[in-house]
Amino acid sequence: MSHLFRGVRLINGVADAPLAEVDVFVEGERICSVLPHGTGGPVPEGVKVIDGSGKTLLPGLIDCHVHYTFDPAVADFSANMARSDLDVAASATTQARRALGAGVTSARSAGAQRNIDIWLRDAINVGQTPGPRLQAAGLAIGITGGHGHMFGIEADGEVEFVRAVRRQVRDGADVIKIIASEAAMLTTTGLRPGAAVFGRAEMCEAEVHAVVEHAHRLERRVLAHAQGSAAVINAARGGADSVEHAFLADEAAIECLAEHSATLVPTLVVTDVNRSMPGLSPVQRERQGLIERLHRASCERAIALGVTMATGTDTGEPGVTADLLWREIVLLHDHGASAMDAVKAATSNAAALLGMDDSVGTIEPGKLADLVLVSGDPMLDLATLAHPELVMQGGRVYRPERVSDE
Known part of the structure; x- marks a missing residue:
């Protein structure tokens, strides 16, 4: 199944600041495109659209x-x-x-x-x-x-x-x-x-x-x-x-x-x-x-x-x-890391340590669609990471309250 995260605030694991108003298209298990909102043309039939207004998308x-x-x-x-x-x-x-x-x-x-x-x-x-x-x-x-x-x-x-x-x-x-x-x-x-x-x-x-x-x-x-x-x-x-x-x-x-x-x-x-x-x-x-x-x-x-x-x-x-990984991220920030560096410690840095950075840890075309959607802006309050609205692993959507495939 294909998914479009439309108009999200994006923390991609690479940039030092979030990117505003981004569309992330997922086809099957992988990220297909990451584009400024509205620049990707018509949404193909059968794509499930997820409204990202006021929400932030991060790497898993x-x-x-x-x-x-x-x-x-x-x-x-x-x-x-x-x-x-x-x-x-x-x-x-x-x-x-x-x-x-x-x-x-x-x-x-x-x-x-x-x-x-x-x-x-x-x-x-x-x-x-x-x-x-x-x-x-x-x-x-x-x-x-x-x-x-x-x-x-x-x-x-x-x-x-x-x-x-x-x-x-x-x-x-x-x-x-x-x-x-x-x-x-x-x-x-x-x-x-x-x-x-x-x-x-x-x-x-x-x-x-x-x-x-x-x-x-x-x-x-x-x-x-x-x-x-x-x-x-x-x-x-x-x-x-x-x-x-x-x-x-x-x-x-x-x-x-x-x-x-x-x-x-x-x-x-x-x-x-x-x-x-x-x-x-x-x-x-x-x-x-x-x-x-x-x-x-x-x-x-x-x-x-x-x-x-x-x-x-x-x-x-x-x-x-x-x-409790969200709490680890908050504590890193409390101990002197910037909010973005604390998030990178849980995404791109962690992926590199595990030798998995060719497939996960960042939101880029070709990577596995391991994604987390949260309300608000983690750069203003990292505790928002404690309550994901949606988790995607390899293109499969999981609802945190029941952790089951859709």
Whole structure:
């Protein structure tokens, strides 16, 4: 079916300002033309016209850090990991549908128990369930006994890390997720007993480099969980394509990110949510507030230094549901990015990070018709992104309230 978005305000993911009064014609799954309003001639018979008056059309949003197989309603990490495959698959499809309804048309899974995100990717691809186009990492790779060891692959030394990369590629992973540091939070039970979790480095630079070198040889990109400064430096110097979180990264670590042209996926939503989680003790609440403030400072440094930013929510963490990417965009803006740069972090920047920029991330002829229509002007109020009127993925229209094909 063909669609014409008529007279929309256009944020195309390329220009630094919205374009007024634009007609966007979609034929089948792709964008056919982008023209000034009224210059495209008569509307062909059978084309569904969507009135864009007072509305803004954006590229489909991209979430570069999700865990759809984790249930955000289950705060106990061990209990979350112990759920049956059927339970995990059911909640994963629910989160994927929720993300699509919120305008997320593509996403990168940053790790899943038992490679279930690979199944989810395939189910979405063949149309068994609606959801974002998904790049799946499957099992994350980290050191023996390190952060996330209970749902990933344990490896020590360059040889074992390379073997783990090969295993994940064999099992269908699109990307490789490594755990380069401890966590910086302790809001749930089920983590290592007595662990002093302050984001300290767990992988050395040589191990990161071995993973990256081999993954790139196998045409897979690498995302590195790195929260403290030493881990961020190891990940950047080791060549990771993106560094995730960087909650506690100091000025030297952020400068290293800039020097090595690594993309930062700060996952600001997770610390924003964690500081106000119910059930925290006064000590935990104080600690989460401190981490959030340090995280803010780290992100502000990165934006000021011009580090390339891409959005990720860490969906699946306690309280972090799949419909919060709009909030990540707002937080980027609050931390110093312009409104347009914050949107680009969720569109063109994210597409480039995922290696999908030849098909998504911008509104240009020939690209896949992944589009989000919202009321008003996000450049005046980014919170308008929280309530899409319409989501299109590959030319298929989804109504956010029910996420079903028309």
